[in-house]
Amino acid sequence: MIIVMKHTATPEDIQVAMGAIENAGLSAHISKGSEVTILGVIGDKSRLSSDCLCSLNGVDKIVPITETYKLANLKFHPEPTIVKLNNCEIGGKKLIVMAGPCAIESESQLLESAEAAKNGGAKVLRGGAYKPRTSPYAFQGLEEEGLKYMKTAREKTGLSVICEVTSINAVQTAVNYVDILQIGARNMQNFELLKAVGKTNLPVLLKRGLSATIDEWLNAAEYIMSEGNPNVILCERGIRTFETATRNTLDISAIPVIKAKSHLPIIVDPSHASGKRAYISSLSKAAIAAGADGLIIEVHPNPKVALSDGPQSLDPHDFSVLMDELKPIATAVGREL
Amino acid sequence: MIIVMKHTATPEDIQVAMGAIENAGLSAHISKGSEVTILGVIGDKSRLSSDCLCSLNGVDKIVPITETYKLANLKFHPEPTIVKLNNCEIGGKKLIVMAGPCAIESESQLLESAEAAKNGGAKVLRGGAYKPRTSPYAFQGLEEEGLKYMKTAREKTGLSVICEVTSINAVQTAVNYVDILQIGARNMQNFELLKAVGKTNLPVLLKRGLSATIDEWLNAAEYIMSEGNPNVILCERGIRTFETATRNTLDISAIPVIKAKSHLPIIVDPSHASGKRAYISSLSKAAIAAGADGLIIEVHPNPKVALSDGPQSLDPHDFSVLMDELKPIATAVGREL
Amino acid sequence: MIIVMKHTATPEDIQVAMGAIENAGLSAHISKGSEVTILGVIGDKSRLSSDCLCSLNGVDKIVPITETYKLANLKFHPEPTIVKLNNCEIGGKKLIVMAGPCAIESESQLLESAEAAKNGGAKVLRGGAYKPRTSPYAFQGLEEEGLKYMKTAREKTGLSVICEVTSINAVQTAVNYVDILQIGARNMQNFELLKAVGKTNLPVLLKRGLSATIDEWLNAAEYIMSEGNPNVILCERGIRTFETATRNTLDISAIPVIKAKSHLPIIVDPSHASGKRAYISSLSKAAIAAGADGLIIEVHPNPKVALSDGPQSLDPHDFSVLMDELKPIATAVGREL
């Protein structure tokens, strides 16, 4: 942590700031520059409130130097995390594709989707039982009934299954039915929910918040991990920007940035990122080429009658074509699909 | 709802789209333009999934025309909502100021803050017992113990009290101690939490999400109201943009926009919006001048030792000075403070 | 400037970095922290390319501490700049309002606008002769003919006049007709144009770029000032964000931030910020309350037939009403209108 003093700071101001640092059991180097003085603080900064220091007379700003996340940090855990499921691993050489409908609508719709997912080469079936919707009047999901269909689909196909959970109650129910719990973008900083999934022993897919920085995202992962659950999979799904040609802006750079900062696997959701079926193929290829560990794609047996997010779902044929097109790209970057 | 067909749409495509509209019990006007054809859909659109229509052949895009929120909509409720508390009203001619520490740290800190708030002219005491923090290692709040201090402060000062709730459990506890429940920015689309506060009979302060559009914000209010709770107070607290000179960017325009779209009262949080004490006075004045119904300001008896958000807290003296400066501005816009 | 070394940096990496600093005639303090080492560089950093340092082995990042703008910086010029015009001053106790049509359409339209501006209490007449338009097929302005009408309007009313210039040729023409040159948002980093207006002896109104940080904006002012022209007036006109309820998002915080960083006067353009007539009154009041030195408002004798930006123009009556409403707010913040 670096404390930058104002150019108007007096020697007394500097002494008071040094005292505050030392009172917290830390030490600091003083650098007197031509315009301003800076203090480089050394030691365990969790003992110190940067907010308090900021209120001292003569302090201009605090520049944090080290990250607040530790368990999710590549520095302290240089080996990549590989999340193990019954039928596959996430984060290894083999890329993983999760596929299925945005919302679970009926048992037959889900089973058809599961077949399409499996036939295309997916290893994980996705499907929403609890749907966070902007308007209270939109379809909200089948809840536990949907989870039961998920379990049936798993038994019939051997696929692993993943569902979003939107409350602590949903977590308690979902652990009985699914293999991976998903935290949606809108709940990325619902810290009570993060702690709750951190207390389960299921892997967690953590979607990036609509306007979350990568640093905040890794801190959200830290909430889960600090409860004892190391199996976090990150999912980039587009951020909110001024551009409206796509529903969100896929932050493709997040892939190499995460690989440089964390050991956690990262997958990409091209369906929510773009909001348009026509762009999914292009974004999926880009994600694999950029180094993602997998994809989560919306596939629906009949997108035109989907109750939710139809326009961004692929039909089984298009999904199968896409999977074939992805294979040579995976090979080109030293991976397998 | 308007359906814009692609310029390549065939007459059959248009017929299929018209059929889908009619199957849903709605009707549509066809407008054939020089380049494209558009369909204006008439009737109750909740019967129709715009997502499905979007998947039909030849459909280019759907343009929504009417808002999805009804209870929060000025169109259907032209009188302004006035939220009644024991000692004051929010949304009437008189402006309301809420003041107090970011986090409740101890009984004495809270009581001192309450005195400062009251002496300055605040009607509501704010203070966080449950703190949503980016890092799991930062101070997380005193929880129920903090709520007890709130109740004591209310009894001693006659102020109404408000606390943020971050989980359904916290709602169930907080209703026993406070007068207003607060939903924080990070939980604005935690729909389970919105429904839970909608089931209480306490007024709810709903902060705008970091990257929520005004439309999404009013839909979040609709979640609360559709559970039977009409007493929602909106709070603009800054949005996330590229600018880093302030912690967030106060969207001052949200005030007239909300006044044009909704009957709900709106207050402004200049402390979180700016993140810097030096800018609070200027933003508070701007908010009152723009037509806000009140302010929520961080006041701490000793900001330099605050456990949370010290740099954005006013001390009792500065708060009192600010309140005096706000009075002539309130008068200038036909309000009272 | 602070150089933060990677946690993997070797003692040799640190030595090489220190060498680079010393070769540039500067010195540095070394702070060895528990995780990383930082180097605080002392001296005239213009001798050093932070980009080069960043490429050295073991360097993690460079944190700039001091601003690159000097002439625009409050630190080195603590007295506020007051820009003097024939009939008024900008930046003093008295607030200045600039008013007039977005585009100059004809002599009579401009003269009518000038009368409305003057009657309402404006001191400066605005009007566009060179219009930067998103589409090449939209109305582009009357160019020099429009400037001539401006000069006529000045002679008839005694108002000062301001016009946007969009090229070096336009600067050379406009200096013969107007009192203030305006640089539009899209040209804020058209550095050749900034240098050209810096070489004139006319005051320059510098609008903030659509996505310019405050720091970049002050650096743009520095371009003008470093050519010898100290009379720069800043104009906040809204930034681009994800919100679409207004054309842009007025960054009201820019007012206190600029006042904390620079001695230059700052005015606000509520017309372009909001893009909607209905919000102009509210934003104008907020700007004055926040401490702006004035406003620039679109006024058109008949907004319904305006060739450009009609929906954000006030008619003469509404302008006059607004000016009356602003007076008590000006008084409330110790200013005059």
Next chain:
Amino acid sequence: MIIVMKHTATPEDIQVAMGAIENAGLSAHISKGSEVTILGVIGDKSRLSSDCLCSLNGVDKIVPITETYKLANLKFHPEPTIVKLNNCEIGGKKLIVMAGPCAIESESQLLESAEAAKNGGAKVLRGGAYKPRTSPYAFQGLEEEGLKYMKTAREKTGLSVICEVTSINAVQTAVNYVDILQIGARNMQNFELLKAVGKTNLPVLLKRGLSATIDEWLNAAEYIMSEGNPNVILCERGIRTFETATRNTLDISAIPVIKAKSHLPIIVDPSHASGKRAYISSLSKAAIAAGADGLIIEVHPNPKVALSDGPQSLDPHDFSVLMDELKPIATAVGREL
């Protein structure tokens, strides 16, 4: 164009709006909905100012349906544009890589860079002679001297050469030395400059503005094309968002969006998008996989001593390695490198 009337609009308001449409020689369909009435306007909308309509009583909003750009629009020009240079084509099956230093520093530095570019497989040499820099005190480029070195490099290597132009004067000089003119991000809406390059017969590389929508970008291309120059190459170089882990956020989705809306070729600049050498490889692969027609990459013989943008430049060896890695990805998407 669709005109949405307010729910409070009277029959007279609708009649007046219809009259305005008909006066402009256009016609309209009326759709009376359950809540609001909409008017679908038919005919050549350039005859009508949407701004004026918006000012009419009872008009809520105008929804544009057709794009304002025509020459750049895929609808009216379904064949992809292929830009021909002496030694290559841009927009065909073969991908094109442009490489070279950010700034031209000396003849030897440029010639070394040109060799590195050619050896790696680049077809075009990039290099800045006119540098737009945020601060007036940063290195501004060698100007015409730099252009001369460019010409020498072209003669020695057979590469085509590209330079950014920042003023009309620079255009007039550069046409004597280079094969492609580049418009930088900061000048994307410097319409005078766009017109000037539109009057030359050289291909133009048009970088996307920092916060330009894709629609604005295509309108900027339209400015160039409407002057008679059809050879525009688009360049996505990252947009400004809240994320600070990368200098800008590469909008990878812009590639399929442009391919869906325009016939112009699009290349990607991973160097400026990321600002960090470590991420260039990942972003380059993503761009090719997503369907870009090429790349523009900063290559410097010795990045550590670069006067500008060193940290985002590759050295010759890394460039050569990257080019080899890109080949199988190009093949995987049916292209050649």
